Amino acid sequence: MGWLLSSNLLGLSQDQVTAKQSAVQLDEAWQKASAKYDKQRNALLSTVERESREGPFQPDWQSLAQYQAPDWYRDAKFGIFIHWGLYSVPAYGNEWYPREMYQEGSAVNKHHVETYGPLTKFGYKDFLPMFKAEHFDPQAWAKLFKESGARYVVPVFEHHDGFAMYDSDLSDWTAKKMGPHRDLAGEIALAIRAEGLHLGASSHRIEHDWFLDGGRKEGSDVNDPQYAAFYGPAHPRLGDDGASLAEDWTYVSPAYAKDWLARNAEIVQKYHPDLIYFDWWIGQPSVRPYLAEFAAYYYNESSKRGTIGVINSKLVDMQKTSTVLDIERGQSASILSEAWQTDTSVSNKSWGYIENDTFKTPEFIVQQLADIVSKNGNLLLNVGPKSDGTIPQAVQQVLLEVGGWLKVNGEAIYGTRPWTNFGEGPTKVEAGSFHDTQTKPYTAYDFRFTTKGKTLYAIEMAWPTEGEAVIHTLSDNVVGARKVSAVNLLGASAELSFTQQADGLHIHLPAEAPGKYAFVYRISFEDEKH
Known part of the structure; x- marks a missing residue:
């Protein structure tokens, strides 16, 4: 009772x-x-x-x-x-x-x-x-x-x-x-x-x-x-x-x-x-x-x-x-x-x-x-x-390709923390469960940011066709803007040239992409303050 x-x-x-x-x-x-x-x-x-x-x-x-x-x-x-x-x-x-x-x-x-x-x-x-x-x-x-x-x-x-x-x-x-x-x-x-x-x-x-x-x-x-x-x-x-x-x-x-x-x-x-x-x-x-x-x-x-x-x-x-x-x-x-x-x-x-x-x-x-x-x-x-204990070959291939990307770009992932904002670009993610596949395809205008110590990483979701990447968040016309001192593209050997303008950081790119997808820029600043 x-x-x-x-x-x-x-x-x-x-x-x-x-x-x-x-x-x-x-x-x-x-x-x-x-x-x-x-x-x-x-x-x-x-x-x-x-x-x-x-x-x-x-x-x-x-x-x-x-x-x-x-x-x-x-x-x-x-x-x-x-x-x-x-x-x-x-x-x-x-x-x-x-x-x-x-x-x-x-x-x-x-x-x-x-x-x-x-x-x-x-x-x-x-x-x-x-x-x-x-x-x-x-x-x-x-x-x-x-x-x-x-x-x-x-x-x-x-x-x-x-x-x-x-x-x-x-x-x-x-x-x-x-x-x-x-x-x-x-x-x-x-x-x-x-x-x-x-x-x-x-x-x-x-x-x-x-x-x-x-x-x-x-x-x-x-x-x-x-x-x-x-x-x-x-x-x-x-x-x-x-x-x-x-x-x-x-x-x-x-x-x-x-x-x-x-x-x-x-x-x-x-x-x-x-x-x-x-x-x-x-x-x-x-x-x-x-x-x-x-x-x-x-x-x-x-x-x-x-x-x-x-x-x-x-x-x-x-x-x-x-x-x-x-x-x-x-x-x-x-x-x-x-x-x-x-x-x-x-x-x-x-x-x-x-x-x-x-x-x-x-x-x-x-x-x-x-x-x-x-x-x-x-x-x-x-x-x-x-049930026999094997992992499908197609799945293994996906995992190995993800691992290959991380071997080149993992420093922008492992041990990082969020920056002041997560990113920029037109592609938005809907919050909540059960719609991770509903996000529209990412573009070369979409960036995601991570940080580690004094370094900022900008991950560009696709390779741009214009020969340059533009990160609008890093423009030089806002109060407290930080001056960029160096830009490196992970997977590429040479340091990249760039200009920091009123509409953003313009990064001049090599002729060929150093990978298949999602490209990481390691960005250093002249000062140490965020």
């Missing part, structure tokens, strides 16, 4: 209250199936409770708001995201295949039934024997990521589907115990650290609370009690009726929230990631107290080992300044005062591997990186490996 009363106080309709009564029953089935790991879970929770209060942070938002991102992250600028999991086996639709295959009438549902048979005969669990990762070479991956110019790598340790890609002591449904029978995330972690890169870990476990709810509505193996520990509570998601994430009151039991907390603490204890990436939905009211406890635990734990860790989160899931804001497939229109991040995929259609995919060009990624860095952000670029 106490729980129902609190639901009514939240303004839920009677239908929603009835749905949540049913949700409690579903949760009990999941708890029963998960009880075999109660001892290990409780031990982790005890550690979290203690260590979240032993250190510079406490598990409350006022304390957590004092957080500041570490310099390594602010200097890194470019990272690689990896969406690899059981969903790479069907390689159809996108990484939400396990959800959509149970949604009657969806394109994925029709494909699944036609390809594999009815859901009572072939469910998501039946892809496990097909997930072999037989060609997975973590050292080759790590070398590729380093060649791409990335400074940190963030494997998805567990996606919404509930299959752990790491060696968890809280579940039977892991890559170590089933499928490949390897600690895939752990092997990646060792390899990338051997290459001198920072390790991140992405956890999407909180969405698993409702992810497979479609299987409740029709005959499927989701309703089979022997698979409850894998398929989770599978609560009906109330937010699917069009409600925003902030209005989504899908039930999360204290038991599930504690399990979520324990699983993330286990990742921290076993793998000591420098960064934790959380997807949508961790900001639900019933989850936020556990989120605050985890954040205090992780910040305190990482501070004891060395540099404080990073948590990426979205929207208002965490209190402002207690986290590093992540904007999914989108950007900022202006310089943000705090460090932030865009995450997007090299794939135009999916985060996980699918057949017949299309990919962003190296030029698009380089230009996006320049825009993001000029506004105090980082770019986390995702790749989706195949």
Whole structure:
């Protein structure tokens, strides 16, 4: 009665209250199936409770708001995201295949039934024997990521589907115990650290609370009690009726929230990631107290080992300044005062591997990186490996070309900070999520600025046809204008001639461009004042 009363106080309709009564029953089935790991879970929770209060942070938002991102992250600028999991086996639709295959009438549902048979005969669990990762070479991956110019790598340790890609002591449904029978995330972690890169870990476990709810509505193996520990509570998601994430009151039991907390603490204890990436939905009211406890635990734990860790989160899931804001497939229109991040995929259609995919060009990624860095952000670029453990050749080529650009021009990216303004030119970026591909093509009139010490870098997004570049921001007719003393074009050997005029800095260019796209001018000034 106490729980129902609190639901009514939240303004839920009677239908929603009835749905949540049913949700409690579903949760009990999941708890029963998960009880075999109660001892290990409780031990982790005890550690979290203690260590979240032993250190510079406490598990409350006022304390957590004092957080500041570490310099390594602010200097890194470019990272690689990896969406690899059981969903790479069907390689159809996108990484939400396990959800959509149970949604009657969806394109994925029709494909699944036609390809594999009815859901009572072939469910998501039946892809496990097909997930072999037989060609997975973590050292080759790590070398590729380093060649791409990335400074940190963030494997998805567990996606919404509930299959752990790491060696968890809280579940039977892991890559170590089933499928490949390897600690895939752990092997990646060792390899990338051997290459001198920072390790991140992405956890999407909180969405698993409702992810497979479609299987409740029709005959499927989701309703089979022997698979409850894998398929989770599978609560009906109330937010699917069009409600925003902030209005989504899908039930999360204290038991599930504690399990979520324990699983993330286990990742921290076993793998000591420098960064934790959380997807949508961790900001639900019933989850936020556990989120605050985890954040205090992780910040305190990482501070004891060395540099404080990073948590990426979205929207208002965490209190402002207690986290590093992540904007999914989108950007900022202006310089943000705090460090932030865009995450997007090299794939135009999916985060996980699918057949017949299309990919962003190296030029698009380089230009996006320049825009993001000029506004105090980082770019986390995702790749989706195949189920056999190989990264598509087309994706490798994109990464290597981005890396080639960074080898020449990286001094304008790594370790830089925003200038007084992010840039100039006609091409504007719309702020917010899910429209990073809607930006119009950049032109030779578009510049993005970064700075390091006394040096200004001007990144021109395309090569001009007039034989000169004009940076209007650096005109000599404004109060306090700084006098330019030298201009160098990265990748070119000779210093460039220039004139600083009333309409801007005119830079005289060589006959041929020193690369394919996005050209960097290193600009020095006679004075040392900004």
